[in-house]
Amino acid sequence: MNRNKVVRAELDQLMRESLLDNATHCRLSALYPLGHWDWRSLGRWFLIFGAVAAAAGAVISLRDVFVPSLWHLAVLLALVTGGMFITGWRLRKRSWPWSCRTAELLGGFALIGLSFVLGMIYSTGSGNWPALLLIDLVMLLVLSYALNNILLLTLSAVVFFSWFGGVTGYSSGWNAYWFGMNYPLRFLVASTFIALVGLLHLKAELGPLAAYRSFSKVWISFGLFLTEMALWLLSIFGNFAEIDGPLHEAGAGELAIFNLAWAALNLGLVLAGIRQSYRMLRGYGVTFFIIQAYTLFFTRISEHLGWLASLMIAGGSALGLALWLEKQRRERREDVPS
Structure with missing residues (x-):
């Protein structure tokens, strides 16, 4: 950076x-x-992507030449997990922070794989795979703070996303995930709680959590992303409260409530981002406000205009928006004193 x-x-x-x-x-x-252009930031992302891709390639190559038993695989993953965290510790001592975090991230991936292999070895036939993700989630959260690794915290967020959707589908018996319309309202409640935790974390970073100053961004960003996605689905389909019942036909009033709530959220994010100089909030608000406008256009208006007129309006508005944003960016650059 x-x-x-x-x-x-x-x-x-x-x-x-x-x-x-x-x-x-x-x-x-x-x-x-x-x-x-931020070449150092680009290099950091290439480091993370390269490490994950190389590890995935190594696993695929190993599988082609060697078919281990579950016990052999468990031992191998345990060694890889320990080896990655030891490598991270050594890189930390050499003051290579992002290489250290990347090695620990690979250790986190190996830890998830190890938990699933052990789950298959000691399986009781329940098929409760979300329980394994919950165990991984707890361990990764502890490691995130113990090692002060924001990449592990990001991985924890991904694991939570998989676990929450999985346990919702598992406990309901629907065997479907979130994008199968599996109770998006539950994600809305959970994501709101996560975003509030992020705000509390931001306040605590002034005191007892000062060592984890950037962690609040992950909490807030993850909570906002889930909130936006849940409201997006709810604004289109309404709330699916019944799994075994008939297809839920949301009324105009229900959809209006969710659309107004979504618009109010994005407007609030833009205002809060401007007032607090928090670009991430502005970015979320503006991005999903545009997504909402296009969603309403294609779900409520375009069918009455025909595909040709709809594409011309959508494409023209997108082009106009891009040109306006570019104009704003150039004006801000020209206003900055040299």
Whole structure:
């Protein structure tokens, strides 16, 4: 991450902590314009992607030449898990932070694989695979904070997504996941709670959780993503309250309530992001506000206009939006003093 981006992130954080007023924040931010391309950030993502891809390739190659028993596979995964965390510890001592976090991330993946192999070895025939993910979730959360690894926390969020959808489908007997319309309202409640935990985490980072200053972004971002996705589905189909009943035909009033709630959320995110200088909130609000507009257009209006007129309107509006955003970006760059 380049120096100006680091400084801008710190200024944004001070703004959210009410240590800078808006005028001072704007004046100081103008002194640190962002560059055209962040090569170091790109390299960090290539490091993570390369490590995960190389590990996946190694596993596939090993499977082609060697078919281990479950016990052999469990021992191998245990060795890989321990080896990755030991490698992370050594890289941490050498002050290679992102290489260290990436090695620990691979250890987290191996840990998930180990839990499932042990689950198959000691299976009682219940088929309760979400329970294994819950165990993984607890261990990964503990490791995330014990090792101060934001990548492991991100993996924990993915595991929670899989576990919550899985346990909902498993306990209901529907054997379907979230995108099978498996109670999106439950995800809305859970995601709201996660986002609130993220806000509390952000406040606690001023005191007892100061060592985990960036972790709140993962909590807040994950909670907002699930909230947005749940409201997206609810705004189209309404709330599926019955699994075994007939297809749920949501009324206009029900869909209007969910659409208004979704629009209010995105408007609130944009205003909060502007007021607190929190670009992530603005990004979520603007992005999903646009998604909502296009969703309403294609589900409620386009069928009355025909496919040709609908595509022309949708494409033209997208092109106009892109040009307007580019104009705004150029004007902001020109306003920054050299």
